[in-house]
Amino acid sequence: MNAALLLLPAVLILAAGFLYPVALLGRISLNRTSDIGAMEPDLTLATFEKVVGDDFTWELAWNTATLAAGSALAATALALPVVLLIRAAPPRWRGLLSLMAIAPLLVSGTARIVGWLAILGDQGLINAALEGLGLATEPLRLINNLTGVRIGLTESLMPYACLVLIAGLGRLDPRLEEAAATLGATRTKTFLRVTLPLAAPALLAAFLLTFVLGVSAFITPRLMGGGRVFVIATEIFDLALETVDWPAAAALAMLLLGALAVALVLRTALTRSARA
Amino acid sequence: MTHLRLEGLTRRFPGAAHPAVDGVSLQLPKGALLALLGPSGCGKTTTLRMIAGLEVPDGGRVLVAGQDVTALPPHRRNMGVVFQSYALFPHMTAAANVAFGLEMRGIGRAERRARVDEALALVGLSDLALRKPRQLSGGQQQRVALARALAIRPDLLLLDEPLSALDAKLREGVRDEIRALQQRVGATTVFVTHDQTEALAMADLVAVMNEGRVEQLGAPEEVFERPATRFVATFVGRAARLPGKVEGPGVVRCGEVALRFSPSPVHGGGPGWGDAAGTTVELFIRPHHIRPLVEGQPADNVLDAQVLRRTFTGDVVALECATPAGTLLAELHGGTRGASAAVGSRLRLGFAAQDVRVFPA
Amino acid sequence: MRPGWVLRLLAFCGYALLLAPVIVVAIISFSAGDFLTFPPPGFSTRWYEALFANGQLMAALQRSAILASVVAVIALLAGMPAAYAIARLRFPGRDAIAMLIAAPLLLPTLVLGLALLLALQPLKLAATWPGLVLAHSMVALPFAVRIMTTAFGAVPKEVEEAAWTLGATPARAALRITLPIAAPGAAAAGALCFLVSFDETVISLFLVGPRLSTLPVEMFRYVETRTDPLVAALAMALIGVALAVVLLVERLVGFNRALGRG
Numbered sequence: 001m002n003a004a005l006l007l008l009p010a011v012l013i014l015a016a017g018f019l020y021p022v023a024l025l026g027r028i029s030l031n032r033t034s035d036i037g038a039m040e041p042d043l044t045l046a047t048f049e050k051v052v053g054d055d056f057t058w059e060l061a062w063n064t065a066t067l068a069a070g071s072a073l074a075a076t077a078l079a080l081p082v083v084l085l086i087r088a089a090p091p092r093w094r095g096l097l098s099l100m101a102i103a104p105l106l107v108s109g110t111a112r113i114v115g116w117l118a119i120l121g122d123q124g125l126i127n128a129a130l131e132g133l134g135l136a137t138e139p140l141r142l143i144n145n146l147t148g149v150r151i152g153l154t155e156s157l158m159p160y161a162c163l164v165l166i167a168g169l170g171r172l173d174p175r176l177e178e179a180a181a182t183l184g185a186t187r188t189k190t191f192l193r194v195t196l197p198l199a200a201p202a203l204l205a206a207f208l209l210t211f212v213l214g215v216s217a218f219i220t221p222r223l224m225g226g227g228r229v230f231v232i233a234t235e236i237f238d239l240a241l242e243t244v245d246w247p248a249a250a251a252l253a254m255l256l257l258g259a260l261a262v263a264l265v266l267r268t269a270l271t272r273s274a275r276a
Numbered sequence: 277m278t279h280l281r282l283e284g285l286t287r288r289f290p291g292a293a294h295p296a297v298d299g300v301s302l303q304l305p306k307g308a309l310l311a312l313l314g315p316s317g318c319g320k321t322t323t324l325r326m327i328a329g330l331e332v333p334d335g336g337r338v339l340v341a342g343q344d345v346t347a348l349p350p351h352r353r354n355m356g357v358v359f360q361s362y363a364l365f366p367h368m369t370a371a372a373n374v375a376f377g378l379e380m381r382g383i384g385r386a387e388r389r390a391r392v393d394e395a396l397a398l399v400g401l402s403d404l405a406l407r408k409p410r411q412l413s414g415g416q417q418q419r420v421a422l423a424r425a426l427a428i429r430p431d432l433l434l435l436d437e438p439l440s441a442l443d444a445k446l447r448e449g450v451r452d453e454i455r456a457l458q459q460r461v462g463a464t465t466v467f468v469t470h471d472q473t474e475a476l477a478m479a480d481l482v483a484v485m486n487e488g489r490v491e492q493l494g495a496p497e498e499v500f501e502r503p504a505t506r507f508v509a510t511f512v513g514r515a516a517r518l519p520g521k522v523e524g525p526g527v528v529r530c531g532e533v534a535l536r537f538s539p540s541p542v543h544g545g546g547p548g549w550g551d552a553a554g555t556t557v558e559l560f561i562r563p564h565h566i567r568p569l570v571e572g573q574p575a576d577n578v579l580d581a582q583v584l585r586r587t588f589t590g591d592v593v594a595l596e597c598a599t600p601a602g603t604l605l606a607e608l609h610g611g612t613r614g615a616s617a618a619v620g621s622r623l624r625l626g627f628a629a630q631d632v633r634v635f636p637a
Numbered sequence: 638m639r640p641g642w643v644l645r646l647l648a649f650c651g652y653a654l655l656l657a658p659v660i661v662v663a664i665i666s667f668s669a670g671d672f673l674t675f676p677p678p679g680f681s682t683r684w685y686e687a688l689f690a691n692g693q694l695m696a697a698l699q700r701s702a703i704l705a706s707v708v709a710v711i712a713l714l715a716g717m718p719a720a721y722a723i724a725r726l727r728f729p730g731r732d733a734i735a736m737l738i739a740a741p742l743l744l745p746t747l748v749l750g751l752a753l754l755l756a757l758q759p760l761k762l763a764a765t766w767p768g769l770v771l772a773h774s775m776v777a778l779p780f781a782v783r784i785m786t787t788a789f790g791a792v793p794k795e796v797e798e799a800a801w802t803l804g805a806t807p808a809r810a811a812l813r814i815t816l817p818i819a820a821p822g823a824a825a826a827g828a829l830c831f832l833v834s835f836d837e838t839v840i841s842l843f844l845v846g847p848r849l850s851t852l853p854v855e856m857f858r859y860v861e862t863r864t865d866p867l868v869a870a871l872a873m874a875l876i877g878v879a880l881a882v883v884l885l886v887e888r889l890v891g892f893n894r895a896l897g898r899g
Contacts, residue, residue, distance in 0.1 A: 001807050006722040007734060009715035010778060017775030018741050021752035028755055078654060081647035088640040099887060104655050106879045108836040110856050111872035114673070115658025117864055118665045123674040125661065155654050187641045216745030218839050223860050233747050240751050240843065250755065253748045260745070330798050350801040351810075363799035367817045376813075377803030428803060 029250035039246050047247040051255065057235075064231040067146070067221070068214030071153035072161075076207045078154070079161035080199070083169055098166055105159040109219045116152050116224065117143060144226025152224040153217055157210040164209055168202025201271060208267040212260055232256055278342075279306035279464045280327070280432060285336035287322050296322045298488035299336065304481065309458055309465040311475035314485035315511065320468045321436055323485070327466060328434050329353045340431050351380070356425030356463075360437040362417050364409040370420045371396065371405040377428035395427035396420075398457065415446050422454070426461060433463040439474060451478060472512050476500060484508045506558065506635040515560040518602040519637060522555040528634060530559060530601035535577045537632035556637045563594065563607035565631035568614030568623050575626025579604070583617050597625065659876060666869035673864045684870040694855055694871060701835055701852040704766075708773040708834035709827045715774070716781030716830075717823065721811060723782070724789035725797075738782045741775055749776070750843035757844065764846025772840050777830035784829065784890065788822025789815060825889040832882040836875065 032042045051057050079101075086097045104112065119125045120142035130136040142148055176198065180190040218233040225234075232252065239249035280303070287297040297319040304310045312320035325331035327338055329350035337346045345353055356377075365373050374395050378388045396402050399419035409417055418438060425433060438454065439447045455478045458465050469475050475482050476496040483493045484507070492504040503509035510517075520530040527534050537559070569575060581597035581604065593615045595606045606625060608615040617623055640648075661675060666684060668677035688694060722728070723735050741749060753772050754763060762768035792815050800810035816823070838853040845854050852875070859868050 001722075001726065001811070003722040003726045003728040003731075006718035006726075010719035010738060010782065011734070013711075013715055013771070013774050013778055014737060014741070017753065017771045018749070021749070021756035022744070024756045025748070025752040078647075078651040081644055082651035082655075084644055085640055085648035088644070095887075095891075099883070100652060101655060103879075103883045104659065106832055106836070106883055107659060108838065108853055108856075108872070108875040108879065110838060110853060110860060111662060111875045112658040114860060114868050114872045115660075115662040115665075117860070118661045118673040118675045118869070119657060121673055121675075121864070123672060125675040128675060155658065158651070158655055187643070216747055218745075218747045219857070223857070227861075233745070236747060236751060237842070240754060246755060249751055253751050256745065257748060264743070328798075328802055330801070349807075350798070351804050351806050353802070354804070355802055357799065357802040359795045359799055361793060361795050363793065363795035365796060365800070365814055365818075367820075376800065376805070380804035380809070424799075424803065434802075 025250050025253060028246055029254045031247040031250075033245050033247050037243075037245065047251040048255075051248060051251045057252070060230055060232050060235055063229075064215055064233070067149065067153065067231060068211050068217070071150055071157055071214050072207050072210035074150075074154040075157035075161045075210045076165075076203055079158050079165050079206060080203065082158075083162055083165040084195070086166065087169055087172075087174060098162070101162040101166075102159050104155075105163070109156055110223065112156065113152060113220065113223045116148070116155070120148055120151065143224060144228055146225070146229055148224040148226075149221050149229050152220040153214055156217070156220055157214055160213060161206040161210050164206040165199070165202050168205060169199055172198050205267070205271050208263065208270070212263050212267075215260065215263075216256065277306050278303045279308075279340065280304040280310075280466070281337075281339040282323075282327070283337040283339070285323060285326055285338065286334050287319075287326060287331060288334050295319075295334075295488050297326065297333075300485075300488075300490055301336075302483055302490060302493055304464060304466070306464055307459075307462045308480040309455070309467060309478060310481045310483060311479035312466065312468045312483050312485055313472060313475040313512070314470065316470060318485040319488040320470075320485050324434050324436055324466060324468045327432065328355050328357050330357075354428065354430055355432045355434055356428055356430030357434045358418070358421045358425050358436065358438045360440060362409075362421040362441070364417055364420055364424075366409050369406050369408055370401060370412065370423075373409070373420055374424045374427045377424065381428065391427055395423040398426065398461070399423045414442055415450060418442065418450065422457070426457075426463065430463065433458065433465040435465065435467045437468055437470070439469070439471070447474075454478070476512075484512060486511070503560070503633060506560075509560040509633055509635065513562060514605065515562050515633075516566075516602070516604045518559040518561070518604075520557050520559050520601075520634075522553055522557060522634075524553055526629065528557060528559065532600040533579065535559065535601060535632060536629040537634050538629045557634050558637045560633040560635065561604065561627055561631060563605045566604060566606040566625050566627045568606070568608070568617075569626040570613075571624075573624075573626070576629035577632070578624060578626045581623045581625045583619050583621050583623065586617070586619055595623075597623065599625065662869050662872045662876065665866055666873045668866040668869070671865060673866060673869070677866075684866040687867050688870045688874075691867070694852070697850055697852040697855040698874065700849070704769055704773060704851060705831045705834040707770055708777050709831040711770065711774045712777040712781040712830040713785075713823060713827050716778050716826065717785050717816075720782045720785030721789050721815070724786045725794075725811075725815075735782075735786075739779050742779050746776070746837075746839040750840035753840060754843040763844055764849050766849070768844055769841065769849070769851070772844055773834040773837055776837060776840065777833045780829050780833055781826045784822055784826040785819065788819040788826070788890065791822075792818045821889040825886045828882045828885045828889075832879060835878055 029047060030043050030045070032040045032044055032046055034040050082101050086094055086101065089097055117124070121127070122139040126142060127136070127139040130140060142151070177190050177194055180194045185193065216233055218237060221229050221231045222234055236249050236252050236256070239245050239252065282300050282302050285297055285300040286295055288295045300323055312323055314320045322331055326333045329345070329348055333346065337344055339345065365376065368376070371392050374392045375388050378391055393402065396405055399422055401416060401419050401423065404412060404416060409420065412420065439450060442450060451474055467478060479496055481493065482496050482499045484491045484499060486507045492499055492508045499508060500513055503512060509515055518530045520528040520535070523529050523534060526536055526538060528537060569578065579599040579601055581599045583595050584598050584603070585596040587594040591610055593608050593610055595608065595617060597604050597606060604625060614623055665673060665675060665677055667680045667682065668674070669679035669681035669683065670677050719738060723731060757763040757768045796818070797810050797815055800814045801807065805813060836853060838857055841851050841854050842857065845851060856868060856871050859871070
C-alpha cells in the first residue's frame with residue numbers, strides 16, 4: 001500500500017489548518033499597524049520592537065511566569081501524594097483512582113470554573129463555612145482576583161501532573177520502598193531517602209509540563225480573574241479581538257511560542273540529563 | 277518429481293553482521309515433508325517466510341512446480357501457512373476463518389460451505405465451527421489454523437513451529453496427527469522446528485540449518501546416523517566427544533588408546549583428509565552405539581570403563597563412564613546387560629569402527 | 638507497603654481539589670436560588686427547565702453536537718489511514734510525519750486560534766461551518782492518530798500476514814482483518830475526538846460569529862457576564878457528555894493508554 005496516499009488526508013488537514021495558519025501568523029507579525037489602526041503589509045521588526053519595548057509586556061510576562069510557576073509547583077506537589085496513593089493501592093482500585101485523577105482533564109474548563117465560582121464566591125462554600133464558624137464577618141475575596149486564578153489554574157493543571165507522574169512512577173518498583181522498610185527506615189525516612197530521589201525526574205517533568213501549560217492558559221485567568229487579571233494570553237486575545245491589532249497580537253504570540261520553545265528545549269535537556 | 281526448489285536463497289537484514297539466510301538451496305519432491313531444523317537464529321523461519329513471500333530475498337529464487345514465484349507477493353502464491361501463534365482472526369468464527377481464503381479466491385457460497393465443512397471435518401472440529409478463537413483450546417486453535425491453511429488447497433503447506441505453543445503432553449499426539457493428515461491430503465510441506473525429535477519423527481527430509489546455511493540435507497536416519505558436519509553431530513542427538521590425533525588411515529589416538537574408525541565419504545574435512553597422520557580431530561560416538569561386552573567378546577574398539585554416574589530415566593539407563601580414551605556416555609535399555617551396573621563398578625565397553633564419526637577439531 | 642495516614646490525608650486533599658468543582662456544579666445545578674449560592678437555599682429543577690427553554694443555548698447545543706459528530710468522522714477518516722501507515726509501513730520520513738501530526742498538541746490553543754483567525758478571515762471562512770470544522774478536525778486529528786496507531790500496533794503482524802497468505806491483498810487484509818480487530822480503538826478515538834470538539838473553547842472563541850456559536854463559547858460568554866445556576870445546569874450537560882466519553886474510552890481501550898504520553 002502507498003504510504004503517501006494513506007497520509008494524504010491527514011497531511012492536507014494539517015497543512016490547511018495548522019501549517020499555513022502558523023506560517024501566516026509569523027508573516028503577519030512582520031507587518032505594521034498604521035496610525036489609524038489598519039494593517040499594512042511590510043517586512044519589518046517594528047512591531048516586535050514596539051511590543052518588546054513596552055513595559056506593560058514585561059509586566060505581563062512577569063505576571064504570567066510567576067502565576068504559572070506557582071500553580072505548576074502547587075499542582076505537582078498535590079499530584080505527588082495522589083499518584084503515590086494510586087501506586088500503593090490494590091490493583092483493583094488502581095484503575096478507578098487513576099481515572100478519578102485524570103478524567104477532570106476531559107471536563108470542559110469552563111464547567112469546572114462554574115464549580116469554583118460556587119465554592120470560592122462571596123456566597124460560596126468557603127465563605128459560607130467561614131461565616132458559619134464565626135471566623136469571618138466579611139466575605140473573603142477569592143474570585144475575580146489573582147488568588148482565584150491561582151486556585152483554578154492549580155486544579156486545571158493537576159490532571160496533567162498526575163498523568164506525567166503515573167507514567168514516571170509506574171516504572172519504579174514498589175519493592176524498593178519495602179526494602180527500605182525492612183532495613184529499618186521509617187515512613188518519613190523512606191519517603192525522603194528513597195521515594196523522593198527516585199521520583200525527582202518525574203516531578204521535574206511534571207513541573208515543566210504544567211508550567212508550559214500554565215503560561216499559555218487563557219480560560220482560567222480570564223474567567224477566574226473577572227477581567228482584572230492580565231497575562232500574556234489574555235493580552236493576545238484582547239489585541240486580536242478587541243483592539244484588532246493583528247501584527248501586535250501575532251508578534252506577542254510569536255514571542256510566547258519562542259519562550260515555550262526555549263522551555264521545551266530546556267525540558268528535553270533536563271529530562272535527558274536526569275535520566276543519564 | 278521436484279515440487280519445491282530453492283536456489284541460493286539469501287536474506288540480509290539491515291545492520292546485521294551476517295546474512296540471516298545464506299545461499300540456501302534444496303529440492304523437495306511432491307507430497308514430501310521437509311523439516312527445517314536448527315537452533316533459534318539459524319535462519320529457518322526466515323527461509324520459511326521467504327518461501328511464503330512474507331520476506332523478500334536479497335538473492336536466489338523460489339520455484340514451485342517449476343514456476344519462479346520469487347517476485348510474487350504472498351497473496352498471489354497459494355501457500356497455506358500455519359503460524360507459530362496460529363494468527364487466527366479473533367473477530368471471526370472458526371468457520372469464517374477457514375472460509376476466508378476461499379472468499380478471497382471468489383469461490384461461491386455453496387462451494388465455500390462445502391469446503392469449509394470438509395476442512396473442519398478433516399481436523400475433527402465440525403462441532404466447533406461457530407466458536408470464536410478465544411473460545412477454543414490451544415490444540416483446537418491449532419487445528420483451525422491447519423484447516424484454514426488446507427482449505428485453500430495450497431501448493432505448499434508451511435508450518436512455523438506449530439507445536440511450540442502446545443503443552444508437552446499434547447505435543448506428541450498432535451505431531452502424529454499432523455503427519456497423518458499431511459500424508460492423507462498429500463500436501464507438500466515445509467515444517468520449521470528447533471526440536472530434533474519432532475523433525476526426525478515427522479519428516480521425509482531434514483535440513484539441518486546453522487548460521488543461515490544448510491549443514492546437511494537428508495533422510496532422518498541419515499542425518500542422525502551419519503551427520504555430515506560437526507554441527508549436525510552436536511545438534512542432532514547426543515554424543516560423547518573425544519579429542520584425538522590421526523595416526524594413520526582409519527586409526528586415531530585418543531588419550532592412551534588407539535581407536536579404529538572407517539573413513540566415510542562425507543565428513544567435514546573433505547575426501548581423504550582423515551588419512552593424514554598428525555591431524556587433530558574430534559571423535560563423536562552416539563550413546564546407543566556403545567554396548568557392554570562379555571569377557572572375550574570381540575569389537576572394533578574395546579575400552580575398559582568405570583561407571584562414574586548412573587541416571588535412570590525410565591526406559592533407558594544412562595551411564596557416564598571413565599575410559600582410557602576419555603569420558604564416554606552409554607545408553608542401555610532397562611533390563612539389558614550392564615544396565616544395572618552400579619557407580620564405581622567396572623565394565624568393558626565396545627563399539628564398531630563404522631559408528632565412530634571423526635571431524636576436524 | 639500500605640499507605641500511611643499522612644499520605645492518605647494529602648492524597649484526599651488532592652482528590653478534593655480535583656473533584657470539588659465537578660461535585661459542586663452537580664449539586665448547585667439543582668439549586669432553587671437565583672445565584673451561585675452554596676449551600677443552595679433549596680433544591681429544584683427550575684434551572685434545567687430554564688436551560689431547555691433557552692432557545693439560544695439549545696441551538697448552540699445542537700450546533701455543537703453536529704459539529705462534534707462531523708469532526709469525529711473526519712478525524713477518524715483522515716486519522717485511521719495515517720495511523721495505519723505509521724504503525725505498519727516503513728517509509729522515509731515516517732518519524733517526521735508522526736511528529737508533524739502530533740505538533741498541534743504542542744502549541745497553545747490560544748495561538749492556534751489566533752493563527753486560524755488570521756488565516757480564515759481573509760478567505761471569508763471565519764465564522765463559517767467549514768472554518769470551524771477544519772479548525773476542530775486539526776485539533777482532534779492528533780488524538781485520533783495516536784489512539785489508532787496504538788490500536789493498529791496492537792494487532793499482531795502475523796494475523797495480517799496470515800490474511801495475505803490466504804489470498805487477501807494488503808488493502809483487503811487491512812480492511813477485513815486489521816480494522817475490525819482495532820474497532821474498539823476506533824470507537825474510543827471517535828468518542829474522544831467528539832469530546833475534543835464538543836469541549837473546544839479557545840479556538841472557537843476566535844472563529845465563531847454572531848450567528849454561528851458553539852455551546853462552550855456560549856457558556857464562556859455567559860460566565861463572563863452573569864452567574865446564576867443556569868450555567869451550572871449547562872455545565873452539567875458538558876460534564877455528562879464528558880463522563881459518557883470517559884466511561885466509553887475506559888471500557889474500550891483504557892484511559893491511561895488513550896491519553897498517556899509514554
